Amino acid sequence: MSxxxxxxENQPAASLWGHVSTSQSFALHVGQPSSTVGGALRSAASxxxxxxxxxxxxxxxxxxxVLLAYVLGTSRAVLIAHPERPLTPAQLDRYQALVRRxxxxxxxxxxxxxxxxxGLEFEVTPEVLIPRxxxxxxxxxxxxxxxxxxxxxxxxxxxxxxxxxxxLPEATIYATEISPVALAVARRNAERHGVAxxxxxxxxxxxxxxPGPVDLIVSNPPYVSTGEWxxxxxxxxxxxxxxALDGGPDGLDVVRRLLAQAAATWVSGHRPPTGVGxxxxxxxxxxxxxxxxxxxxxANLARTFFPQATLRVLPDLAGRDxxxxxxx
Ligand SMILES: C[S@@+](CC[C@H](N)C(=O)[O-])C[C@H]1O[C@@H](n2cnc3c(N)ncnc32)[C@H](O)[C@@H]1O
Numbered sequence: 001m002s003x004x005x006x007x008x009e010n011q012p013a014a015s016l017w018g019h020v021s022t023s024q025s026f027a028l029h030v031g032q033p034s035s036t037v038g039g040a041l042r043s044a045a046s047x048x049x050x051x052x053x054x055x056x057x058x059x060x061x062x063x064x065x066v067l068l069a070y071v072l073g074t075s076r077a078v079l080i081a082h083p084e085r086p087l088t089p090a091q092l093d094r095y096q097a098l099v100r101r102x103x104x105x106x107x108x109x110x111x112x113x114x115x116x117x118x119g120l121e122f123e124v125t126p127e128v129l130i131p132r133x134x135x136x137x138x139x140x141x142x143x144x145x146x147x148x149x150x151x152x153x154x155x156x157x158x159x160x161x162x163x164x165x166x167x168l169p170e171a172t173i174y175a176t177e178i179s180p181v182a183l184a185v186a187r188r189n190a191e192r193h194g195v196a197x198x199x200x201x202x203x204x205x206x207x208x209x210x211p212g213p214v215d216l217i218v219s220n221p222p223y224v225s226t227g228e229w230x231x232x233x234x235x236x237x238x239x240x241x242x243x244a245l246d247g248g249p250d251g252l253d254v255v256r257r258l259l260a261q262a263a264a265t266w267v268s269g270h271r272p273p274t275g276v277g278x279x280x281x282x283x284x285x286x287x288x289x290x291x292x293x294x295x296x297x298x299a300n301l302a303r304t305f306f307p308q309a310t311l312r313v314l315p316d317l318a319g320r321d322x323x324x325x326x327x328x
Contacts, residue, residue, distance in 0.1 A: 035086060035087055035092060036083060036084055036085060036086055036087065037068065037072075037079050037082060037083050037084070037085045037087065038083025038084065039083075040064075040068060040087055040092065040095060041061065041064050041065060041068060041079065041083070044060075044064035044067065044068070044095070044099045045060045045061040045063075045064040046060075047060075047099055047103055048060035048063055048064060048099065048102060048103060050103075051103050051104075051105075062076075063102060063108055064099070065079055065080070066108065066112065067095060067098045067099060067102065067108070067111065067112070068095055070098070070111070070112045071091055071094050071095045071098065072087075072091065098111050105234050105235045105238065105239070106235070106239060107130055107235050107236075107239055107240070109124045109130045110124065110125070110126050110130070110239065113125065115130060115131055117131040117135070117136065117157075117159040117163065118136050118139050118159070118163040120159075120162065120163060120166065120193060121192075122157050122158070122159050122162070122189050122192075123157070123185060123188055123189055123192065124157055124185070125181075125185055126239060126240075126241070127179065127181040127182050127185060127241060128156045128157040128179075128182045128185050128186075128241070128244070129156045129157070129240055129241065129244035129245070130240060131156075131157055131159040133317075134289075134316040134317070134318075134322055135159070135160065135220050135289060137314070137315075137316045137317065137322050137323060138160065138218060138220060138287055138289050138322075138323055139160055139163045139164065141287050141314065141323055141325065142160070142164055142216060142218045142287055143164065143167050143168065145215070145216055145285065146168065147168070147171060147214070147215035147216035148170065148171055148172070148215055149171060149172045149173075149174075149214040149215050149216070150164055150168075150171060150172075150173050150174070150214055150215060150216040150217070150218055151173070151174040151175070151176060151207065151210050151214050151216075151217050151218070152164065152173065152174070152175045152176070152218050152219065153176050153206050153207060153217060153218070153219035153221065153258060154176065154177060154178070154206070154219055154220065154221050154222070154244075154254070155175035155176065155177045155182070155183070155186045155201070156177065156179075156182050156185075156186065156220075156244060157182070157185050157186060157189055158175060158185065158186030158187070158189040158190055158199065158201075159189070160175075160218060160220060161173045161174075161175035161186065161190070161199050162186075162189050162190050162193050162195055162199060164218070165190070165193075165195035165198045165199045166193055166195055171198070172198055172200065173195075173198060173199045173200070174199075174200045174202060174209075174210050174211075174214065175199055175200065175201050175202065176202045176203075176204055176205075176206065176207065176208075176209050176210060177201070177202075177203060178203070178204065178205055178206075178243070179241070179243055180203060182241075182244075183201055183203055186199075186201055187201055206254070206257060206258050206261050207258065207261040207262060207265065208261065213265050213284060214284065215284055215285070216284060216285050216286075216287065217258075217262055217284065217285070217286045217287070217288075218286075218287045218288075219258060219286075219287075219288050219289065220288075220289040221247065221254040221255055221258060221288065221289070222243065222244055222245050222246050222247045222254050223247040223251045223252065223254070223255065223289070223290055223291050223294065224245045224246060224247050224251055224291070225247060225248070225249060225250050225251030225252075225291075226248065226249050226251075227249075228251065228291075229246075232245075250297065251291055251294060252294065252297060252298060252301060255288060255290070255298060255301065255324075256301060258286075258288065259286075259301060259302055259305040259306070259326075260305060262286055262305070262326075263305040263306060284328055285325065285326060285327045285328065286302075286324070286325070286326040286328075287323055287324070287325055287326075288323065288324045288326075289322060289323055290313075290321060290322065290323065290324050291321070292320035292321050292322070293321070294321060295313035295321030295324070296313075298313070298324045299311050299313055299324060302324060302326050306326055306328060308328070309326050309327055309328045310326075310327040311324070311325065311326055311327075312324075312325040313325075
């Protein structure tokens with residue numbers, strides 16, 4: 001969940017999606033300049049600028065454009081090219097409602113219902129974590145290994161599993177998830193990208209629904225610690241599912257259980273009788289996303305479950321601890 005992610009740790013997402021609450025009104029009136037694309041954008045950008053935390057000067061305008069493009073079913077480029085285009089009262093009403101919602105910190109991707117991740121567009125709903133850019137590091141590392149089989153544990157929107165399936169056309173990808181509503185979103189995303197046949201969606205706890213060992217376990221588990229909770233941006237804390245965020249007192253509760261399950265599969269040599277024929281692997285690797293301050297603790301934890309393994313803590317593009325790699 002890379003959201004965690006505290007405001008400081010997750011600055012790009014926080015600045016893009018994070019606002020402080022306000023009750024200021026947003027005035028758009030037919031017949032006024034705001035009844036054109038250009039006028040509506042100016043009004044909305046001013047409204048959003050008033051409530052953006054530490055705004056980068058272009059973010060309110062960009063968000064205003066994203067929302068208007070969504071309402072009109074067009075692109076931002078078309079809006080920019082045709083500021084004189086008139087808006088109907090219904091379009092203005094709908095736009096105004098969305099801008100107001102955004103102005104009280106509701107996450108932009110939940111308003112538009114979509115987000116780009118690893119070059120693919122994903123449906124997102126309030127039942128799933130909004131995929132974060134830093135999770136693309138996890139996908140890069142997973143793809144570099146070219147696994148024949150992999151499981152994405154806690155798939156949420158399915159962004160990791162679907163990205164792997166799209167870029168590894170020969171691979172079988174399992175995706176587990178404890179939330180049935182999230183699993184339904186992942187299913188639609190797998191269908192949207194034409195990989196539903198190779199992304200096997202499984203309901204249940206962590207690795208338990210997976211029919212057998214795979215080459216690679218990849219996971220972006222909930223990893224917000226109890227102490228970090230209060231410092232999360234309100235847009236994350238108030239609107240994203242706590243099931244996707246809450247990692248318990250030290251943030252590593254789910255990681256701990258995942259490592260235990262993986263160790264029981266690989267280290268003890270346990271093979272479920274329904275193992276994945278031909279795809280099962282006696283050794284494997286885990287790639288687990290972690291918080292920026294969890295590298296040392298996560299590596300120590302992994303060492304207790306995998307004393308013989310090669311462990312590395314790998315950084316994201318911002319140079320922060322982001323992925324625990326375990327090669328058994
Ligand atoms: C941080 S989100 C990651 C979602 C998605 N993989 C991503 O990277 O955007 C963690 C996901 O794990 C799921 N989850 C939490 N506990 C779980 C468990 N015990 N077993 C399976 N999935 C779980 C949550 O519902 C959530 O979808």
